[in-house]
Amino acid sequence: MANESTPPVTADSQWPLWEVFTQSKQGAPHEHAGSVHAADAEQALQNARDVYARRGEATSLWIVPTSAIVASTPGDAGPFFDPGNDKAYRHPQFYKVPRGVRGL
Amino acid sequence: MTTPHVAAPRQTPPANPLFEYVLRIADDRLVLGHRLSEWCGHGPILEEDIALSNIALDFIGQASAMLALAGQIEGQGRTEDTLAYFRDEHEFRNALLVEQPNGDFAVTIVRQFLFDAWSVLVLDALQGVKHPQLAALAAKSLKEDRYHLRHSSEWMLRLGDGTAESHARAQRALDDLWRFTGELFETDAIDAAVAADGIAVDHASIRARWQEIVADVARRATLTLPGDAPMATGGRRGRHSEHLGHMLAEMQIVARSHPGASW
Numbered sequence: 001m002a003n004e005s006t007p008p009v010t011a012d013s014q015w016p017l018w019e020v021f022t023q024s025k026q027g028a029p030h031e032h033a034g035s036v037h038a039a040d041a042e043q044a045l046q047n048a049r050d051v052y053a054r055r056g057e058a059t060s061l062w063i064v065p066t067s068a069i070v071a072s073t074p075g076d077a078g079p080f081f082d083p084g085n086d087k088a089y090r091h092p093q094f095y096k097v098p099r100g101v102r103g104l
Numbered sequence: 105m106t107t108p109h110v111a112a113p114r115q116t117p118p119a120n121p122l123f124e125y126v127l128r129i130a131d132d133r134l135v136l137g138h139r140l141s142e143w144c145g146h147g148p149i150l151e152e153d154i155a156l157s158n159i160a161l162d163f164i165g166q167a168s169a170m171l172a173l174a175g176q177i178e179g180q181g182r183t184e185d186t187l188a189y190f191r192d193e194h195e196f197r198n199a200l201l202v203e204q205p206n207g208d209f210a211v212t213i214v215r216q217f218l219f220d221a222w223s224v225l226v227l228d229a230l231q232g233v234k235h236p237q238l239a240a241l242a243a244k245s246l247k248e249d250r251y252h253l254r255h256s257s258e259w260m261l262r263l264g265d266g267t268a269e270s271h272a273r274a275q276r277a278l279d280d281l282w283r284f285t286g287e288l289f290e291t292d293a294i295d296a297a298v299a300a301d302g303i304a305v306d307h308a309s310i311r312a313r314w315q316e317i318v319a320d321v322a323r324r325a326t327l328t329l330p331g332d333a334p335m336a337t338g339g340r341r342g343r344h345s346e347h348l349g350h351m352l353a354e355m356q357i358v359a360r361s362h363p364g365a366s367w
């Protein structure tokens with residue numbers, strides 16, 4: 001069972017954990033919806049469909065082994081995410097958004 | 105259980121064959137949906153619990169629409185609720201397969217797979233029949249049942265080709281349930297009567313394709329299909345195994361204890 005596509009067994013279950021991303025309509029970004037347990041990719045897709053997409057919430061699903069996610073740590077908060085509010089030129093606030101543009 | 109109401113195999117169609125025909129389709133879904141709902145809260149893992157409950161709800165929804173149509177065809181004022189809750193065991197027309205108890209998870213999955221593989225073929229044929237309402241309901245149900253088949257097929261592979269324990273349980277379930285599969289392909293005077301009105305389903309071709317699907321999944325699941333054996337029959341004529349009565353008692357008690365209650 002242990003190969004690239006099956007993440008290692010996690011402590012909370014005998015089945016590995018997968019992260020679920022749903023797309024609400026075509027062209028929209030896939031957004032994180034939650035996670036499911038599953039033994040392999042096909043089952044993860046089916047479980048995600050049953051848990052997160054059965055009421056028409058999604059037109060597309062992405063499933064990713066949780067172990068494949070690389071996350072920043074709370075310790076990174078300062079150096080990674082300091083907004084640099086004192087440098088106004090970093091923020092794209094001088095542009096005018098044309099009328100009729102949606103999804104920005 | 106044999107009852108005093110047992111009817112002989114039908115040689116002549118009843119007064120309203122289409123009513124009986126739709127009832128058979130509806131009752132399969134009602135009974136199997138109720139069986140699956142018994143898993144709610146008992147699934148092997150949260151995600152599968154939700155999946156089985158979803159499938160149960162799909163079947164209850166299909167049954168509700170089909171029973172409503174049956175009541176309309178009958179024209180005696182019976183609604184889907186009357187038909188679901190106020191008929192007795194001998195009036196149910198479901199196949200024996202779907203009333204078999206859930207057993208262990210392997211039994212539930214094998215029962216589901218054998219039914220799903222048959223159901224998608226029947227619904228596919230029914231969506232082209234010359235009865236607009238029945239065809240529309242079949243088309244809608246087919247979408248759901250295709251997913252059910254995908255789900256149960258995956259589990260067949262997982263159980264059959266899984267551990268020694270899961271393989272043994274899946275094989276046992278297949279051996280035990282196989283004798284209920286022959287009934288799915290039976291035809292009688294009711295089928296002939298509705299076929300004359302444009303509701304023709306080619307059972308021989310469906311049987312051949314069903315055998316292909318089942319053989320393919322069984323092979324990949326390393327399971328052995330049982331050979332030819334005597335097949336159980338009777339469900340389509342209201343002659344059921346002892347399990348249906350117990351199930352109906354539970355399913356119907358609230359509606360019968362509080363007639364007309366709403367919430």
